[in-house]
Amino acid sequence: xxxxxxxxxxxxxxxxxxxxxxxxxxxxxxxxxxxxxxxxxxxxxxxxxxxxxxxxxxxxxxxxxxxxxxxxxxxxxxxxxxxxxxxxxxxxxxxxxxxxxxxxxxxxxxxxxxxxxxxxxxxxxxxxxxxxxxxxxxxxxxxxxxxxxxxxxxxxxxxxxxxxxxxxxxxxxxxxxxxxxxxxxxxxxxxxxxxxxxxxxxxxxxxxxxxxxxxxxxxxxxxxxxxxxxxxxxxxxxxxxxxxxxxxxxxxxxxxxxxxxxxxxxxxxxxxxxxxxxxxxxxxxxxxxxxxxxxxxxxxxxxxxxxxxxxxxxxxxxxxxxxxxxxxxxxxxxxxxxx
Amino acid sequence: xxxxxxxxxxxxxxxxxxxxxxxxxxxxxxxxxxxxxxxxxxxxxxxxxxxxxxxxxxxxxxxxxxxxxxxxxxxxxxxxxxxxxxxxxxxxxxxxxxxxxxxxxxxxxxxxxxxxxxxxxxxxxxxxxxxxxxxxxxxxxxxxxxxxxxxx
Numbered sequence: 001x002x003x004x005x006x007x008x009x010x011x012x013x014x015x016x017x018x019x020x021x022x023x024x025x026x027x028x029x030x031x032x033x034x035x036x037x038x039x040x041x042x043x044x045x046x047x048x049x050x051x052x053x054x055x056x057x058x059x060x061x062x063x064x065x066x067x068x069x070x071x072x073x074x075x076x077x078x079x080x081x082x083x084x085x086x087x088x089x090x091x092x093x094x095x096x097x098x099x100x101x102x103x104x105x106x107x108x109x110x111x112x113x114x115x116x117x118x119x120x121x122x123x124x125x126x127x128x129x130x131x132x133x134x135x136x137x138x139x140x141x142x143x144x145x146x147x148x149x150x151x152x153x154x155x156x157x158x159x160x161x162x163x164x165x166x167x168x169x170x171x172x173x174x175x176x177x178x179x180x181x182x183x184x185x186x187x188x189x190x191x192x193x194x195x196x197x198x199x200x201x202x203x204x205x206x207x208x209x210x211x212x213x214x215x216x217x218x219x220x221x222x223x224x225x226x227x228x229x230x231x232x233x234x235x236x237x238x239x240x241x242x243x244x245x246x247x248x249x250x251x252x253x254x255x256x257x258x259x260x261x262x263x264x265x266x267x268x269x270x271x272x273x274x275x276x277x278x279x280x281x282x283x284x285x286x287x288x289x290x291x292x293x294x295x296x297x298x299x300x301x302x303x304x305x306x307x308x309x310x311x312x313x314x315x316x317x318x319x320x321x322x323x324x325x326x327x328x329x330x331x332x333x334x335x336x337x338x339x
Numbered sequence: 340x341x342x343x344x345x346x347x348x349x350x351x352x353x354x355x356x357x358x359x360x361x362x363x364x365x366x367x368x369x370x371x372x373x374x375x376x377x378x379x380x381x382x383x384x385x386x387x388x389x390x391x392x393x394x395x396x397x398x399x400x401x402x403x404x405x406x407x408x409x410x411x412x413x414x415x416x417x418x419x420x421x422x423x424x425x426x427x428x429x430x431x432x433x434x435x436x437x438x439x440x441x442x443x444x445x446x447x448x449x450x451x452x453x454x455x456x457x458x459x460x461x462x463x464x465x466x467x468x469x470x471x472x473x474x475x476x477x478x479x480x481x482x483x484x485x486x487x488x489x490x491x
Contacts, residue, residue, distance in 0.1 A: 082453065088355045186451075190347075194452045197360050201478035236389075240355050240453065313480035314449060 053104040060174055063106035063115035066211060068092075074213070074223070077245045081186035086241045090227035092209060099205040099231045101125045103167045105174035111219070113140050114177050114212050117161035120231065121195065122205040127168035133288070133321025134158050134171045135328070141178045141219030141258030144328065145268035147251065150181050152298055152330025155248055155260060155268070157184045161210040161224065163192040166199075177212055177221055178258060180248040181330075187244030188224065195228055195238060204232040213243070218255040221246055281333055287323040291339055292316060298331050305337035340420040341442040343369060343380075343427045348447075350462070351454020358389075358429040359452040362476035366395040368484060372444065373425065381419040382427040389429075432456055440489065446474075447483040465490060 053061055068091035075083055101122035106115045119125075137158055146153040159179025162169060169175050179188070195206050207229045212221040223246045230238035247253070253260045260268065291300040292308045296315040300323075301308050308316070319326065323339070333339050346352050347359055373380055382390075416436050419426035423441075437459070443466060466487035474482045 084355065084455070190451045190453050193450045194354070194359060197448075197450065197478055201361055201363070237357055237361070239357065242453065312449075 053102075060105060060107045063109075066116065069211065069213065069225070072213075072225075074243055077247050081182060082191070082242045082244045084241060085225070085243050088240050088242075090207070090209070090229050090239070090241050092207065092227060092229075094207070094229050094235060097207045097229065097231050101205065103162065103169070105161075105169070105172055108174060111140060111217060113214060113219070113221070114161060114174055116209070116211055117175050118209045119162055119167055120205050120207050121162075121166045121199060123199060123203055125167050126196065126199065127165050130290075130293075130318030130320060131164040132170040132319075133325055134176060135322050135325035137171050137173045137176050139173070139176050139178045141255075143178070143258045143260065144270050145260055146270070147262055147266055147268055149250060149262075149264075149266070150248065151185060152181055154181060154328065154330050155251060156258070157181055157329065159184045159188060159224075161212065162208060163188070163196070165192060165196050166208065177224070178219075179221075179224070180246055180251075180253075182248045183223070183244050183246045187242075188226075191226055191228070191240070191242055191244075198230060198238050202230075202232070202237070204230055206230050206238050215255065220253060220255040220258050222255065223247075281327045282324050286325075288321060289323065289339075290318065290320045291323070291326065293319050293326070293331065299334055300326050300331045300339055301334040302337040302339045305334055305339075307334055307336050340416070340423060340436065340439050341425045341444075342433070342436075342440045343425055343444045343446075344433075344458075345429070345446040345448060346458065347450055347452040347454060349451065349454055350458040350460070351452060351456065352428065352458065353430045353432075353456040354453040355455065356430050358386075359454060360448055360450070360479070361389070361393070362448075362479050362482060363393055363395060364474055364476045365446055365479070365482050365484075366390060366393055368474050369427070369444070369446075370395055378425055380425050380427055381415040381422075382429075383413075383415050383431060386427055386429045430456075437462065442489070443487040445483075445485045445487065447485070448479055449481055449483060450479070463487065 072085065074085065097120065099120070099122070101120050101124050103117075103119040103121075103125060105117050109115050139158060143156055145155045147155060156178050157180070158176045160169065161175045161177065164170060195208060198204070199206055209227045211225040213223050213225055214221050224244045226240070226242045226244065228238050228240050229235050250263050251260050252263060262268065290303055292303055292305065292311070293300050294311045294315050295317050296312075300319070344352050345359065345365070351359060353359060413431050416426055416428070416431065416433065418424070420436065420439050467490050469486045469488055471483060471485040474484055476482045
């Protein structure tokens with residue numbers, strides 16, 4: 001055998017060993033770090049990428065057929081503010097979501113009801129300041145009844161489909177429904193915190209779609225279906241399909257109109273109807289200004305109030321808008337700065 | 340065994356087989372405690388992969404500190420119990436192990452999240468709080484870290 005042939009054989013053996021060691025290394029590495037997501041699919045960027053549609057600055061698109069609601073079986077409320085549906089997996093196709101922010105608020109239906117809000121939320125469209133006034137929006141079924149046993153007293157809130165915190169939307173009628181205080185705080189707030197904090201921590205994107213569920217021609221929705229999926233990690237951290245019940249424990253709601261009554265017989269107080277624990281805080285002439293909110297204690301302050309520095313950052317929110325709206329939402333003015 | 344757990348305002352710690360939240364500063368804080376005590380950490384592959392991605396632990400350091408081979412399901416809890424080591428739980432049901440926990444580090448997000456796994460109401464009454472400190476997280480304004488030991 002010639003020396004040239006020997007060199008060729010040795011080279012071939014060396015190359016083969018090298019290839020084998022690379023393969024073995026890859027196998028070992030995979031075993032040591034299991035559960036890592038597979039290579040992400042090639043993203044498809046939607047036509048509306050980077051844009052906000054239907055938020056008042058442009059025409060709102062008509063909602064597509066809500067096929068994911070067809071045949072949907074929602075168990076009756078049984079004491080939990082929300083329930084997982086569809087195995088807690090979103091109905092939308094998760095394979096082709098691009099990590100590019102957008103937000104779409106679809107047209108109201110013929111009865112003036114919200115139909116759908118859909119977004120891919122990223123840090124670039126999240127709110128970086130306080131929210132503005134939303135009091136000029138009167139969603140269908142809106143009532144101002146207040147009960148002493150409801151947190152903040154007001155039975156109904158103007159409930160965002162996609163939270164202000166996530167997409168910086170204020171008084172957009174296509175994004176606000178009449179929702180109970182209970183649904184707003186125990187259901188929606190919990191999942192919005194989860195999604196928002198994840199995006200803040202990772203800088204990743206989350207596909208986020210909210211569909212109000214209506215029965216017949218009711219003016220109050222039965223609840224909100226919220227689907228979410230973290231894009232870059234393919235649902236490793238955020239993946240859910242949640243239905244939040246639009247109920248308020250202790251209160252019976254007529255969903256056709258929004259009328260309501262307490263099971264314990266307490267008579268609701270409506271704005272301006274008579275004196276109540278909250279109406280004493282309303283001013284005859286409304287004042288528009290900047291206030292600092294303690295969203296946990298439901299107090300509002302002037303920006304230079306000494307009490308502001310004692311508010312934990314996570315409970316602090318800057319607000320610009322109607323003072324009386326804050327009172328209607330259950331906020332109480334600070335006794336120190338008397339805003 | 341010893342337990343490290345992150346909880347929300349409802350004492351929830353997991354939802355849909357996933358962690359409720361994450362924070363890099365909280366993880367660095369946890370690693371600081373383990374380094375100080377030269378202690379190992381038992382966890383499942385879901386947590387392990389995330390800690391490596393977060394670059395809080397280097398792979399080498401993690402290899403030294405975690406049970407090998409990676410333990411599927413709740414097997415890491417059994418190992419932590421056998422060796423009286425620290426178990427970091429993010430998405431595993433710990434109901435069966437709650438009575439075996441002698442010491443606990445509880446990180447509180449001070450936020451409300453979705454949850455389908457929660458500590459039972461009154462569980463913390465079985466423990467005495469040894470210390471508490473506040474951490475400013477990377478995405479959470481204030482995280483409470485409390486250390487508990489089971490009452491004798």
